[in-house]
Amino acid sequence: MPDKPTVGIVGASGFIxxxxxxxxxxxxxxxxxxxxxxFKSMARLARFDLDFRVADATDQAALQTQLEGCDVLFHCxxxxxxxxxxxxxxxxxxxxxxxxxxxxxxxxxxxxxxxxAFGTNDxxxxxARQSFKYNVSKVMAERLLRRxxxxxxxxxxxxxxxxxxxxxxxxFTIQIAMDLLSGxxxxxxxxxxxxxxxxxxxxxxxxxxxxIVGKAGNxxxxxxxxxxxxxxxxxxxxxxxxGVDIARVPSIESAALARLYREQRYARLKIAGKRFAWAMRxxxxxxxxxxxxxxxxxxxxxxxxxxxxxxxAPGLESIQxxxxxxxxxxxxxxxxxxxxxxxxxPIEKARNVLGYEPQVTFSEGCRRTRxxxxxxxxxxxxxx
Amino acid sequence: MTRVDRLSxxxxxxxxxxxxxxxxxxxxxxxxxxIDTVALVDPNPESTAHVGMTLSxxxxxxxxxxxxxxxxxxxxxxxxPHRFHADLTSACLERGIPVLCEKPMAPTVAECDxxxxxxxxxxxxxxxxxxxxxxxxxxxVKDILKAGLLGAVRSFRFLDGExxxxxxxxxxxxxxxxxxxxxxxxxxxxxxxxxxxxxGDVAExxxxxxxxxxxxxxxxxxVRMISGAEGIVQLSRDCPLPNRYVIxxxxxxxxxMCDIVDRIEWGLYDSDYGLNAEIRIMAAPTQLxxxxxxxxxxxxxxxxxxxxxxVVAAIHGVETLCVPGTEARKCIALIEKCYSNRTLxxxxxxDETEIQxxxxxxxx
Numbered sequence: 042m043p044d045k046p047t048v049g050i051v052g053a054s055g056f057i058x059x060x061x062x063x064x065x066x067x068x069x070x071x072x073x074x075x076x077x078x079x080f081k082s083m084a085r086l087a088r089f090d091l092d093f094r095v096a097d098a099t100d101q102a103a104l105q106t107q108l109e110g111c112d113v114l115f116h117c118x119x120x121x122x123x124x125x126x127x128x129x130x131x132x133x134x135x136x137x138x139x140x141x142x143x144x145x146x147x148x149x150x151x152x153x154x155x156x157x158a159f160g161t162n163d164x165x166x167x168x169a170r171q172s173f174k175y176n177v178s179k180v181m182a183e184r185l186l187r188r189x190x191x192x193x194x195x196x197x198x199x200x201x202x203x204x205x206x207x208x209x210x211x212x213f214t215i216q217i218a219m220d221l222l223s224g225x226x227x228x229x230x231x232x233x234x235x236x237x238x239x240x241x242x243x244x245x246x247x248x249x250x251x252x253i254v255g256k257a258g259n260x261x262x263x264x265x266x267x268x269x270x271x272x273x274x275x276x277x278x279x280x281x282x283x284g285v286d287i288a289r290v291p292s293i294e295s296a297a298l299a300r301l302y303r304e305q306r307y308a309r310l311k312i313a314g315k316r317f318a319w320a321m322r323x324x325x326x327x328x329x330x331x332x333x334x335x336x337x338x339x340x341x342x343x344x345x346x347x348x349x350x351x352x353x354a355p356g357l358e359s360i361q362x363x364x365x366x367x368x369x370x371x372x373x374x375x376x377x378x379x380x381x382x383x384x385x386x387p388i389e390k391a392r393n394v395l396g397y398e399p400q401v402t403f404s405e406g407c408r409r410t411r412x413x414x415x416x417x418x419x420x421x422x423x424x425x
Numbered sequence: 426m427t428r429v430d431r432l433s434x435x436x437x438x439x440x441x442x443x444x445x446x447x448x449x450x451x452x453x454x455x456x457x458x459x460i461d462t463v464a465l466v467d468p469n470p471e472s473t474a475h476v477g478m479t480l481s482x483x484x485x486x487x488x489x490x491x492x493x494x495x496x497x498x499x500x501x502x503x504x505x506p507h508r509f510h511a512d513l514t515s516a517c518l519e520r521g522i523p524v525l526c527e528k529p530m531a532p533t534v535a536e537c538d539x540x541x542x543x544x545x546x547x548x549x550x551x552x553x554x555x556x557x558x559x560x561x562x563x564x565x566v567k568d569i570l571k572a573g574l575l576g577a578v579r580s581f582r583f584l585d586g587e588x589x590x591x592x593x594x595x596x597x598x599x600x601x602x603x604x605x606x607x608x609x610x611x612x613x614x615x616x617x618x619x620x621x622x623x624x625g626d627v628a629e630x631x632x633x634x635x636x637x638x639x640x641x642x643x644x645x646x647x648v649r650m651i652s653g654a655e656g657i658v659q660l661s662r663d664c665p666l667p668n669r670y671v672i673x674x675x676x677x678x679x680x681x682m683c684d685i686v687d688r689i690e691w692g693l694y695d696s697d698y699g700l701n702a703e704i705r706i707m708a709a710p711t712q713l714x715x716x717x718x719x720x721x722x723x724x725x726x727x728x729x730x731x732x733x734x735x736v737v738a739a740i741h742g743v744e745t746l747c748v749p750g751t752e753a754r755k756c757i758a759l760i761e762k763c764y765s766n767r768t769l770x771x772x773x774x775x776d777e778t779e780i781q782x783x784x785x786x787x788x789x
Binding site: 063064066067068069079080081083084085086087088089090091093207208209215242401409410412413416417418419 | 582584588589590591592593594595596598599600607635636637638639640641642643659661662663664665666667772773774775776778779782783786
C-alpha cells in the first residue's frame with residue numbers, strides 16, 4: 042500500500058460518502074477520486090478541488106474506467122434493492138478489472154435485524170427473513186460479495202454500522218428534527234430502547250482503517266460508538282437543537298403497537314373510501330345530480346345530504362378524531378421497529394482487528410450535530 | 426400585433442435553463458405572436474437538436490459568429506455558462522442586437538461594465554434575467570415596503586437553500602473558473618437582487634463560505650443597509666434551509682416564501698393573528714364603489730414568460746425595462762465584494778485539525 046493511496050469512492054455525494062470525502066480531504070490522507078451519478082451530485086463535494094468522475098454505480102464498464110490506478114474502492118451507494126445488489130456486483134467486478142486491491146463495502150447492522158438477538162456479533166448468521174426489503178437487500182448484497190470474493194481478485198471488507206447520525210444524516214438527524222418540529226415525533230416505551238449509534242466521523246474513521254489494515258481483508262465488522270445510548274438520548278439531543286421540549290414528545294407503549302397498526306390500517310381504508318366517494322361526486326355530471334334531486338323523495342334527499350356533503354379528502358388525523366381514536370402521530374413501522382431494540386451490538390472485533398476506537402464520544406457527536414442543525418435550519422447565527 | 430412586430434429571436438446556449446425555462450416561455454410568446462425563434466446556438470449539437478425538437482422552425486448553429494453572419498435578429502437571449510456571458514452579450518450588442526442575458530450578469534464587475542458599455546455604445550437594450558422580480562409575491566413585498574405600511578425596515582433574515590437539484594449538464598456550475606463561484610453567484614444572484622430591490626443599497630457586508638479549494642456550497646452574509654436595517658442572508662446548495670425571506674419592520678413583519686408566486690405572509694406585532702395572504706389581481710374599477718379582487722395571479726412559468734414580455738415591450742418602446750444591465754451590475758458588485766473579503770464559514774461540527782486544514786485550503 043503506498044503512503045498516500047489512490048481511492049475511488051462510489052456513492053460519494055451521499056451523507057456518508059460526502060463526509061468520507063471531506064474527512065479524507067481535511068487530513069490529506071489519500072488521492073481521491075469521488076465518483077458520482079450525475080453532475081448535479083457534485084454540488085456538496087465541489088467545495089474541494091478534487092478529481093471528480095461521473096459514472097453510474099451499477100455500470101461495471103463505466104466504473105472500471107474510472108477506477109484505473111486506484112488502490113482501494115469505497116462503496117457508499119444507497120438505494121432500493123435493485124441498486125444495492127447491482128451496484129455491489131458492479132463495484133466488485135469493476136474493482137477486479139481495474140486491479141483495485143480492496144473494496145470497503147458499507148453494509149448495515151440491519152443484516153442482524155432491527156432488534157438483534159442477545160449474543161449477536163460480527164460473525165453471527167445473517168437474518169434473511171425480515172419484513173423490511175432494505176434489510177433483506179443488504180443481507181443479499183453481503184452474500185453476493187462473499188460469493189464474488191471467492192475468486193480472490195479483490196479483498197472485501199464489510200462494515201455494518203447501525204444508526205449513523207451527525208451532520209447531513211437524513212434519517213437520524215434531519216428527519217428527527219423535522220418530526221420534532223412538526224409534532225410528528227414519538228418515542229416507544231419512553232425512548233428507553235437501545236440506539237446503536239455511530240457518529241458519522243467514527244464510521245468514516247473505521248472505513249479508513251478498513252482500507253489500510255492488512256489483516257482486515259475478507260472480514261465483516263459491526264461499527265458503533267461503543268456506548269450505551271437510548272433513543273431518548275438521541276431524540277433529546279436533536280430536540281435541544283431545534284428548541285423542542287423532549288418531555289412533550291408522546292410515548293407509545295410497544296405492547297400497543299400491534300393494535301395501533303390495525304387502527305391505522307382501518308383509518309387508511311376509511312380515507313381511501315372517502316376519497317373514492319369524493320372523486321365520484323366530483324366527476325358526476327351536474328345533470329345526474331339534478332335529476333336525482335327531482336326523482337328522489339325529499340325525505341331521502343334530506344337524509345343523504347349531510348352524508349353527501351361529508352365526501353371530501355380528509356387526512357388521517359381527522360379520521361382518527363372522528364373514530365374516537367387518540368390523535369397520536371402516525372406510527373411508522375420502521376421507526377417503531379428501530380426503537381424496539383434491546384441489544385447493544387459489540388465492537389470488540391473492530392477494536393481488535395481494525396484497531397478501531399471511537400474518537401468522538403456520543404455526547405461530543407451530539408454537540409457537533411446540534412451545531413450543524415442550528416446552522417442548517419437557520420437557527421441563530423451571525424458572523425463574529 | 427402585426428407580423429412585422431414579431432421579434433426575430435436567437436437562443437444562445439441550449440443547456441438546462443433553456444430547456445427547463447426558456448423553451449416553454451418562448452413557445453408562449455410565439456403563440457402570442459410576439460416573437461419568432463429563428464436560431465439556436467450551442468457548441469454541443471445534441472443540445473441544439475434537443476431544443477430544436479420543440480422549437481422546430483429555428484435553425485441550429487454551433488457557432489455564434491456563423492449565426493450572426495447568417496441571420497438578422499431583433500433579440501438575442503444569452504443562456505450560456507456564466508463565463509461566456511460578457512463575450513456573447515457584447516458580440517450581439519456590437520451588431521445592434523438587444524440582449525436578454527440570463528443571471529448572473531457576469532462573474533465580475535469588469536465584465537458587467539464591458540457589457541453596459543457595449544449596450545450604451547450600440548444604443549441597445551440590455552436586460553438581465555432576474556425573473557423573481559416578476560413574481561406577484563415579490564412585487565407585493567416591494568409595494569408594501571414602499572408604501573411604508575409596516576413602518577421602517579429594522580432587520581431581515583433571508584434563508585434560501587436545498588440540496589442541489591438543478592439538472593446540470595456539465596461540471597461548469599462547480600468550477601470557479603467557469604461559474605465565477607458557487608451558491609452565492611448562482612441562487613444568490615436572485616437573493617441579492619431582491620435584497621437590493623426591496624431594501625436599497627448596502628453599506629457594509631461581512632461574508633463567510635465553505636469553499637476549501639473549490640466553490641462554496643454554503644454561505645452566510647451579515648449585511649447593514651444604507652437605511653440602517655441589518656440582517657442575515659444564508660444560502661445553501663447542500664442542505665434544506667427554511668426557504669423564507671422575513672423582513673421585520675417597525676410595526677410588523679412580512680415574509681416571502683421562495684418561489685411561491687401567489688402568496689405572502691405578514692403580521693403585526695400587536696396582533697395575535699397574522700395573514701397567510703393569497704395574492705390576486707386587482708379588479709378593474711366598476712360603477713360600484715365596493716373594491717373587489719379579480720382573477721388569480723400568473724403561475725411560476727407565466728412569471729418567467731412575463732420577463733420576456735417585458736423585454737419585448739421595452740424593445741417596442743411601450744414599457745420600461747424592469748431589470749436593465751445597470752441594475753443587475755449592482756448585484757454582481759456586491760457578490761464580488763463578498764468574494765474578495767471572504768472568510769471561512771464557521772463550522773463547529775468539524776474538529777480543530779480539520780478546521781486548520783480547511784483554513785489552509787480556503788486560503789490557498
